Amino acid sequence: MSTTFDLLLRGGTVVNQNGVGVADVGIRGGRIAAIGDLSMADAGAELDVGGLHVLPGVVDTQVHFREPGLEHKEDLATGTAAAVMGGVTAVFEMPNTKPATTTEELLRDKLERAAGRAYCDYAFYVGADRRNLAELGALERLPGCAGIKVFMGSSTGDLLVDDDESLDGILRGGSRRLVVHCEDEARLRERFSIAQEAADPHAHPEWRDARAAFLATDRLLRRARAAGRRVHVLHVTTAEELQILAASKDFATVEVTPQHLTLRSPGCYDALGTLAQMNPPIRSGRHQEALWMALRAGVVDVIGSDHAPHTREEKARPYPESPSGMPGVQTLLPIMLDHVAEGRLTLERLVDLTSAGPARVFGIAGKGRIAVGYDADLTLVDLEARRTITDAWIASRCGWTPFDGRTVQGWPIGTIVRGRVAMLEGELAEPEGMPVRFLETLGG
Numbered sequence: 001m002s003t004t005f006d007l008l009l010r011g012g013t014v015v016n017q018n019g020v021g022v023a024d025v026g027i028r029g030g031r032i033a034a035i036g037d038l039s040m041a042d043a044g045a046e047l048d049v050g051g052l053h054v055l056p057g058v059v060d061t062q063v064h065f066r067e068p069g070l071e072h073k074e075d076l077a078t079g080t081a082a083a084v085m086g087g088v089t090a091v092f093e094m095p096n097t098k099p100a101t102t103t104e105e106l107l108r109d110k111l112e113r114a115a116g117r118a119y120c121d122y123a124f125y126v127g128a129d130r131r132n133l134a135e136l137g138a139l140e141r142l143p144g145c146a147g148i149k150v151f152m153g154s155s156t157g158d159l160l161v162d163d164d165e166s167l168d169g170i171l172r173g174g175s176r177r178l179v180v181h182c183e184d185e186a187r188l189r190e191r192f193s194i195a196q197e198a199a200d201p202h203a204h205p206e207w208r209d210a211r212a213a214f215l216a217t218d219r220l221l222r223r224a225r226a227a228g229r230r231v232h233v234l235h236v237t238t239a240e241e242l243q244i245l246a247a248s249k250d251f252a253t254v255e256v257t258p259q260h261l262t263l264r265s266p267g268c269y270d271a272l273g274t275l276a277q278m279n280p281p282i283r284s285g286r287h288q289e290a291l292w293m294a295l296r297a298g299v300v301d302v303i304g305s306d307h308a309p310h311t312r313e314e315k316a317r318p319y320p321e322s323p324s325g326m327p328g329v330q331t332l333l334p335i336m337l338d339h340v341a342e343g344r345l346t347l348e349r350l351v352d353l354t355s356a357g358p359a360r361v362f363g364i365a366g367k368g369r370i371a372v373g374y375d376a377d378l379t380l381v382d383l384e385a386r387r388t389i390t391d392a393w394i395a396s397r398c399g400w401t402p403f404d405g406r407t408v409q410g411w412p413i414g415t416i417v418r419g420r421v422a423m424l425e426g427e428l429a430e431p432e433g434m435p436v437r438f439l440e441t442l443g444g
Contacts, residue, residue, distance in 0.1 A: 133166065221248050
């Protein structure tokens with residue numbers, strides 16, 4: 001007796017917790033219903049994915065989509081379109097919009113804005129500031145909330161928590177994993193003259209130096225351990241931070257970005273100028289090598305893009321008036337697949353960093369692996385395809401990428417979100433994204 005599915009993927013090479021092998025994947029009701037030899041089954045729709053690898057859907061846990069208030073750079077529609085073009089099935093969006101997402105009302109506003117416009121699934125961080133400390137424990141448990149975000153150093157926007165009393169209040173004020181941008185604000189302020197006097201983006205990693213990152217991360221880890229709070233340190237960039245993070249894996253997790261794994265100082269500033277400017281900065285080869293060593297050693301838990309678009313006109317302002325940040329959600333997977341092709345990491349390790357890792361770190365419900373009963377979030381990739389990343393390919397409203405002109409091996413061919421084909425061969429379907437669910441907030 002044949003089994004009927006809504007969608008059947010035939011003949012792909014499935015990468016999941018059982019290893020890598022050719023199998024069919026049957027999808028029903030938005031979830032994975034069967035994996036294996038389904039040659040006798042029929043379906044409402046079929047995709048022949050022979051020659052492609054079927055990965056668990058990529059989850060990008062750090063993006064800035066700029067809505068509300070900064071839609072000239074990006075909005076929830078263009079940002080999620082860029083995500084699915086790059087094989088990303090879910091995103092966690094940051095709170096430094098205008099106004100910043102710091103209340104239940106503002107979180108609900110973002111959820112309402114995303115409904116019917118998002119091409120992939122989504123969740124939103126709530127930003128911590130000195131005014132909402134008492135509410136953070138309740139805010140982090142709201143449906144659609146990815147967690148609480150803390151800026152220990154000023155970056156883009158007006159969210160900043162740089163004093164110990166407020167930081168301790170945040171650490172004690174909830175139970176979910178806290179995500180943190182670690183740069184020491186006092187050091188950034190005292191060294192700002194370096195950037196001003198140089199008037200050159202080559203000075204960016206000197207102004208926002210490795211010591212500024214280490215001081216903040218060290219302070220966070222000491223206070224989080226004392227408070228018994230789990231923390232997730234975003235876009236780690238230095239060898240010194242990784243040493244103390246490796247000694248704190250019982251409560252601290254680590255994100256690195258494709259940019260920091262791929263671009264190097266000073267060459268990136270020679271080639272790109274302010275387009276390479278981001279916080280924390282792109283650093284030297286010594287630090288990049290330490291990131292790769294930590295990634296291979298298992299210290300790194302997650303790859304996030306820190307997608308932070310600005311217009312070309314904004315980036316063309318003289319440094320340091322130029323804003324920090326670069327787009328990355330669409331290029332995360334192509335850049336990392338190219339590293340796989342170059343032998344820097346295995347495909348299975350990449351899947352752990354982009355699917356199982358995010359699910360494990362953030363307690364995502366029903367995502368992160370190809371398994372029966374899980375959401376049918378799947379990323380179809382051609383590991384042999386050689387393509388050139390171009391500005392013209394970028395779906396983000398900013399219209400540029402620091403990787404313009406870079407030829408890579410490995411390319412996203414299709415993006416399936418809860419059983420619906422969101423992108424196939426560069427063509428977008430209708431936006432049908434939904435809020436991501438979390439184990440710690442279900443029923444809450």
